[in-house]
Amino acid sequence: MLDATSSYKPTGSRSSPYETGQSIVPETTRRADRLPGNRYGNRPTMKDVAARAGVGLKTVSRVVNGEPGVTPDTERRVQEAIEALGFRRNDSARVLRKGRTASIGLVLEDLADPFYGPLSRAVEEVARAHGALLINGSSAEDPDREQELALALCARRVDGLVVIPAGDDHRYLEPEIRAGVATVFVDRPAGRIDADVVLSDNYGGARDGVAHLIAHGHRRIGFIGDMPRIHTAAERLRGYRAAMRDAGITVEERWMSLGATNPERVRRAAQEMLSGPDPVTAVFTGNNRVTVTVIRVLAEQTRRVALVGFDDIELADLLQPGVTVVAQDAAALGRTAAERLFRQLDGTLLVPERIELPTRLVTRGSGELPPAD
Amino acid sequence: MLDATSSYKPTGSRSSPYETGQSIVPETTRRADRLPGNRYGNRPTMKDVAARAGVGLKTVSRVVNGEPGVTPDTERRVQEAIEALGFRRNDSARVLRKGRTASIGLVLEDLADPFYGPLSRAVEEVARAHGALLINGSSAEDPDREQELALALCARRVDGLVVIPAGDDHRYLEPEIRAGVATVFVDRPAGRIDADVVLSDNYGGARDGVAHLIAHGHRRIGFIGDMPRIHTAAERLRGYRAAMRDAGITVEERWMSLGATNPERVRRAAQEMLSGPDPVTAVFTGNNRVTVTVIRVLAEQTRRVALVGFDDIELADLLQPGVTVVAQDAAALGRTAAERLFRQLDGTLLVPERIELPTRLVTRGSGELPPAD
Numbered sequence: 001m002l003d004a005t006s007s008y009k010p011t012g013s014r015s016s017p018y019e020t021g022q023s024i025v026p027e028t029t030r031r032a033d034r035l036p037g038n039r040y041g042n043r044p045t046m047k048d049v050a051a052r053a054g055v056g057l058k059t060v061s062r063v064v065n066g067e068p069g070v071t072p073d074t075e076r077r078v079q080e081a082i083e084a085l086g087f088r089r090n091d092s093a094r095v096l097r098k099g100r101t102a103s104i105g106l107v108l109e110d111l112a113d114p115f116y117g118p119l120s121r122a123v124e125e126v127a128r129a130h131g132a133l134l135i136n137g138s139s140a141e142d143p144d145r146e147q148e149l150a151l152a153l154c155a156r157r158v159d160g161l162v163v164i165p166a167g168d169d170h171r172y173l174e175p176e177i178r179a180g181v182a183t184v185f186v187d188r189p190a191g192r193i194d195a196d197v198v199l200s201d202n203y204g205g206a207r208d209g210v211a212h213l214i215a216h217g218h219r220r221i222g223f224i225g226d227m228p229r230i231h232t233a234a235e236r237l238r239g240y241r242a243a244m245r246d247a248g249i250t251v252e253e254r255w256m257s258l259g260a261t262n263p264e265r266v267r268r269a270a271q272e273m274l275s276g277p278d279p280v281t282a283v284f285t286g287n288n289r290v291t292v293t294v295i296r297v298l299a300e301q302t303r304r305v306a307l308v309g310f311d312d313i314e315l316a317d318l319l320q321p322g323v324t325v326v327a328q329d330a331a332a333l334g335r336t337a338a339e340r341l342f343r344q345l346d347g348t349l350l351v352p353e354r355i356e357l358p359t360r361l362v363t364r365g366s367g368e369l370p371p372a373d
Numbered sequence: 374m375l376d377a378t379s380s381y382k383p384t385g386s387r388s389s390p391y392e393t394g395q396s397i398v399p400e401t402t403r404r405a406d407r408l409p410g411n412r413y414g415n416r417p418t419m420k421d422v423a424a425r426a427g428v429g430l431k432t433v434s435r436v437v438n439g440e441p442g443v444t445p446d447t448e449r450r451v452q453e454a455i456e457a458l459g460f461r462r463n464d465s466a467r468v469l470r471k472g473r474t475a476s477i478g479l480v481l482e483d484l485a486d487p488f489y490g491p492l493s494r495a496v497e498e499v500a501r502a503h504g505a506l507l508i509n510g511s512s513a514e515d516p517d518r519e520q521e522l523a524l525a526l527c528a529r530r531v532d533g534l535v536v537i538p539a540g541d542d543h544r545y546l547e548p549e550i551r552a553g554v555a556t557v558f559v560d561r562p563a564g565r566i567d568a569d570v571v572l573s574d575n576y577g578g579a580r581d582g583v584a585h586l587i588a589h590g591h592r593r594i595g596f597i598g599d600m601p602r603i604h605t606a607a608e609r610l611r612g613y614r615a616a617m618r619d620a621g622i623t624v625e626e627r628w629m630s631l632g633a634t635n636p637e638r639v640r641r642a643a644q645e646m647l648s649g650p651d652p653v654t655a656v657f658t659g660n661n662r663v664t665v666t667v668i669r670v671l672a673e674q675t676r677r678v679a680l681v682g683f684d685d686i687e688l689a690d691l692l693q694p695g696v697t698v699v700a701q702d703a704a705a706l707g708r709t710a711a712e713r714l715f716r717q718l719d720g721t722l723l724v725p726e727r728i729e730l731p732t733r734l735v736t737r738g739s740g741e742l743p744p745a746d
Binding site for chain 1: 511513
């Protein structure tokens, strides 16, 4: 399990440049100049928007809140003024004014994946600490469903969104973001928009896990991962390739299998790698769903096969052998993302950042087995 | 899985009893006399409510949809007319009229408990098959939070609610139910209102699990469960007591421990039962959170202790010994509850029922160990 004292310090924690006046954001992530109207202490108001668009305050309010009673032409003029000024609705104030309960939305990828349990709970705890409700939904790894759900949550007046994206094009969120909906992506990056992103070091974690197997004498190492279009799966494969390359090992195609993580597909992939004249002597599994199936396949083998899995799994330490894993801190991912979201809502954080949290190799036995041959 | 051709038929669509004047509700579930205004073929409309309250249609619409602009006095008169006539908002029609996506809400108890993963996913699949979105939230086992969340989802215009209740008084939902929000409780019953409830046979499952230990020679059997105010915990304790009584065993107080399921509390409880001059020779654990901690405690014992756990847990079959469990079908709970909900929305189901799903004893080794002494 995770060490209670280990802390995953997010980049840019505590001493935010927006509070101290000093920048700790690397040059590469500073894009303030690209955001219009990003003027500290002089934030454009709804009044500024009304003046520029030549309409009344009530009309701006209607547009911002998505209420009816505005002609398309007027709405366009107001949207142009909002964009020109870089106006962002001050959500916290709005919530108080309307007397509604503040709420944030969380778009998950799979309701039944235990990895998202601690992540969701952490987001919920931060929301609660800010007096906001959390409402969740799942895309079931379908980009259309993700969009439908995210927009449905916006239509239901969430003040912000934490998104674990299924798709790779999030321009559909631009009008919402312009209208003041705070947005943070977690676990996987946003596509084609500038947004806050909180990730694990998927590349580095996988590279370290595979290097660990190599250090224990393995050269024929299999990789079984999720569908390659999924960011985390691609990054972990990249980490696998890097570790193999660093060790001077030429990877054979038949050692790599990416695809759906249902038990049938994973079982077949594992059995193929483990058969034939030169079977793999170790397997690196790309996520917890893959790992639990591969553990079952390895338990049926007469030959001893080493295993390192990405993601920790419950009871992994009590199996024989214990399962060595590259653990992500799912709670820290959720907490960091939610805290960013509320900083956006506070108006103290205006420049999108990419935060990467480290992973941790937890050795328990399965990853320290030497090659059987 | 669901029949792909099943469709979320709005009330009043083609084969509805309100148009044909014929009832398709089975006789056994017809308690129409207990529901005011439940007149097939003559369902009260918003117009009827307006006439009775002496207000305009727009005013009734405002009250029903929770929109502002109605004086408290007028709202009271409209509510009285709604109650007197047994008016139920036609949600499906409303959804279509407004061009909104249909949605249902799920109030969970703990986002990180893996038991709720398959349950949530099953609810989501049924919702999707009916063209509706699912939005979730968690009460974190706090009755106030449950109420706040359920009402917030209603305010965000969900068409129905599936609730895993934390509290035991759900009268706060009566106005919503009257206004047409479909409601089904799952895993635990509703309190102080008549509502659809889908439960596992918690009593019978626990009784069978404990009887299984008794059949393998145990008499000093411990029970470690969740807080006694939680329905499932109380029912499982009742099952434990029944099995012991049936076997003529007098239960000692020190064999039973109910409380929070955090590892520290459970560990202490298990260690106490396992120490002293007459330690328990077997433990029955009241849910999956308790089981995973007790597995750890038992792994540290030099003495062999039998274990049966309520709820299945991932990888339980790969431990040494495999963990014998009383498995609930979490997906079936969710699916059954969601299907009831959509039948309510179809208008085909009007009388609250209590549905109990069976549990299944899965023997894997730990529950078949004989007493160590």
